[in-house]
Structures are given as structure tokens and as C-alpha cells.
Amino acid sequence: MSKPPLIPFSTTLFVRDTCLCLHVQRAARALARRFDEALRPLDITNGQFSLLMSLNRPEPPSMSAVASLLAMDRTTLTAALKPLERRGLLETFVDAQDRRLRRLRLTETGERLLAEAVPIWKQTHAAIDAHLGEAASDRLRAELLALT
Template sequence: MGPDDDEYIGYVLSDVARLIRTVFDRRVRDIGLTRAQWLVLTRLYRRPGASQTELADMLEIDRASAGRMIDRMQKNGWVERRADSEDRRINRLYLTADARRAHKEMWAIAETTVDDALAPLSTAEREQFTRLAARVKGRLQTMAGAHGT
């Protein structure tokens, strides 16, 4: 298998991830979310109280870009900043009630998108695919940690 082979695992993995994001983006657009916004909602849902710097790291963007995004989302009523109880220079980020409702709706869309994507697989194949992908992810996380990235 070479660089011209469309079934090369690297291409397939990249294409699957890109296509799932594309389908999901189209579906959440109907509830008024951009990719950047749904990424923020997802990260803050999982890590409420993250700082702007921590959010920037999670999104793999610079702090200034994260700050502008948070400003827009705060203005639109999605995110609130709260002063850190121990360090007043740090603002902690939290989803508003509206954002939590949007996240719930977004999660249902995500589940449907994944179910639709995996429809060609049997239940056993889905379970095996999930286990194998998790093993590969774990290996990659170990490799990334070992190299400081």
C-alpha cells in the first residue's frame, strides 16, 4: 500500500474524522452553532471552570484567539466568566443554562451522527471498532506525552 492507495489506513482515518465533523457541523448549524462554538461547549461541559489559557490549550489555539471567541460567546449568552477564588487575575469559564441546553441538543445530534456513520457495522463490529480505536488512541497519547506534545 502506497501514497496513491485510497485505502491506506492513514487516509481512511483522516477522511472518517473529517467527514464525521462535516456531517455533524451541518447538523448543528441548524441549532445555530459553529464548529468553534460547539468545541468550546464540549470542552467546558467536560471541564467547567477551566481558565481561558486551559481552554486555549484544549482547543489548540492561542490565548488571544480563545479570548476573542470567549468574548463573543459571553456576549451571546453562552459562557460566563467568574473570578478565580484564589487568584483574581484568572477568570474561570462556565456554560450558561442556555449553553447547557444547547449542549444537550448537540449531544443528541452527535449520537445520531455516529450511529448513522456506523450503520454499516454490526453491533459486534461496532464494539470491536471502538475497542481497537481506543487502543490506538491510548498508544498515540503515550507517544505524544513521551515527546512533550
């Protein structure tokens, strides 16, 4: 005779049906796949789009500012930057006033790629808003921001 499991299967079903973390992760992966597919002709991922967009500022941001905006640690950001830098889409440089700081900026090539990507991003977002309903998208954004 086998012993009963420590955690009953009903608990697994309960977690599957109610876990906010699981549902957000699944939705995030589904959205990521959708944006990745849309951006594929430009040979960038949705994460790379977000990273490049985070550099589209009047003044070049510090690595820390970008890491904070993207909710990444600096090591992960550094790894994410390397392929984009190799492609000539962005550059890192030492801050003129504080040599300890590294700043990031889009290159002209990066700006042109981002300009091509924005209409694709807008079209993909519009399709998602149409599927969810714009009010639902706005509400979802607000609720997700409340968690951060």
C-alpha cells in the same frame, strides 16, 4: 527537452496512499462536515459543541485547562470563545483566588443549547458507529489517543 522533476510523480502517489497525517486530516474534515450538518439547526459547529461540552464540569475550568483539553493555543481559544460569549452561551470571569486566572462557565442559555445538542451528537455518533462497526470505532479512538 525538459528536465526531470526533482520529485517523481510516483512519490506523490506514495505519499497520497500512505501519509497518516493526510488520511487523518481528510477523515477529520469529513467527520466535521457530518457533525456540522447535524448541529446546523442549533446554529453551532462541531467545534463549538466540543468547546461548550468542555465547560460542562462541576467547577468552572480555567482557560488553560480548556485550551489543553481541546489541543488549542490560548489565542485560538479566545477567538473561538467570542461568538459563543456574544450569543450568551458562556461567560468568562476572573478567578476569586487568583486574579490572573480567567475561568469559563456555561450560562443557563448555554446549558439549554448543549442539552438540545447532546441527542443530535449521540444520534450522529450512532450512525457513524453503525457505519464503521462499534469495535472499529473503539479501536480507532484508542489508536488516535495513542498518538496524542
